[in-house]
Amino acid sequence: MKEFTIAPDPSARNLSESMQGVDHTGAAITLPVVVEKPLTLFLNGQEIVTMMTIGDYPEYLAIGYLLNQNMLQTDDIIAGVDYDDDLGVVVVRTDHETNFEDKLKKKTQTSGCAQGTVFGDVMEKFEEIELDPAAVLKTSWIYALSRKINRQPSLYLTAGAIHGCVLCEGDVPLVYMEDVGRHNAIDKIAGYMWRHKISPKAKIFYTTGRLTSEMVIKTVQMQIPIVISRSGFTAWGVDLARQSGLTLIGRAKGKRFVCLSGAERLIYDIDPDQVPEESTKHQRKASR
């Protein structure tokens, strides 16, 4: 796959709105603001959930959500996905019958930026998954990925108030998804990986969001062995990462980072003092 096979399109008119207001001097200003709209997901005849999303890639979002919630298995046959922009509805159809009445009754709302739901049996599967033991993470990749991702045009740089998640391999960012909820961004990546049969082996998952229990659970569910975040951790997120052997890198800004799980995958191949300052500047400029 080539670098940024999928990348944000900040110029896409339907993803942000130009809005008028006043600034700290009282001057009239106009600025781009990311859209946020409801998308209701049906699996066959059954309404599953309504998600708030920027609305790009509804098919990937729908499939990825169902996969990460264990409502679809990777070997399930999807007969079709229908999306109606006006109604804000996406319907996923499978060959086999599905019914999640009981499952839908028992939801756990997850933390902070995660905002998703986790079902009991997701944890059961979580405990069975073994992550790629051969995967490694060169520290030079952490810096290269941060630099490339922060340089890439995005809604985050133009409008802010949005999360980004990037599927990477080595020092190459492959699939860059943004959404108002980072759980949507990671679900869209899961849907893309399923649709294009991309193996999670040796993959690296980069996120702008905090490393909460939900982000760790979804990453392990996707069988990706390494996560890098610009943000911090929650204790349960770290505990789950350690249980599953996930390499967890947080607070990755400029030359700094912290690894709280799976440090055995780290290869220190670069002197941090040789990391170009630039990447930090980009991050600061992007901070909104």
Place this chain on the structure above:
Amino acid sequence: MKEFTIAPDPSARNLSESMQGVDHTGAAITLPVVVEKPLTLFLNGQEIVTMMTIGDYPEYLAIGYLLNQNMLQTDDIIAGVDYDDDLGVVVVRTDHETNFEDKLKKKTQTSGCAQGTVFGDVMEKFEEIELDPAAVLKTSWIYALSRKINRQPSLYLTAGAIHGCVLCEGDVPLVYMEDVGRHNAIDKIAGYMWRHKISPKAKIFYTTGRLTSEMVIKTVQMQIPIVISRSGFTAWGVDLARQSGLTLIGRAKGKRFVCLSGAERLIYDIDPDQVPEESTKHQRKASR
């Protein structure tokens, strides 16, 4: 009420854990990480939701959640609130019978850091609410509040990866709540306001989180006329604020801010160039 009647206690042992890892130089480090644990809320006999929270103020969180979801009305009589730390369960008991079978079937997951749920009839009530037309916001208050809140010791400053919400009046921060999900922090403030019969009139709500549809809906639900955030906006959040006459201030950092709704409440009483740089530094230092 006095300044910071309630404020975070970063030294509270049960709110953060000391965790070991390695840093970008390969050196072993120990850092504080915020806890995140499930709390299951029952209203009388009925399980409502499981929330991920740092676990302080479960009573305020439970009551505030139910109020902001329209499952409790402000004039309802609460017979008791029982909290079991070991089981991670909080039960709210009312004098009148409650049943939300249908309501619980139809949830909307909200955006980004919000992570909450919004029920259909919340929007119905939203349209009826009229916010205090007499409330004003002096720009000097925006700077004073930011400075005071950023100076106040918090889990955010010590551990990061947590959101803060502060109920304020004039330039005085009154109630400062933190949580892994900012929707929890605002619900805890709603519960506190109900318990202590605090009027929302002339109040200002300060948050570290993005101004999404859910945060606007909850603020209006609480009848607070003014919101200030360090973060950005979503378009639907701005639309809802304009519909309800909510004053919406975002990107409040250092001397800068943007107002996208309710600018008629603004009183420019200070030259932004006279704002001490310090507040910016504090914010940057706190950025994790």
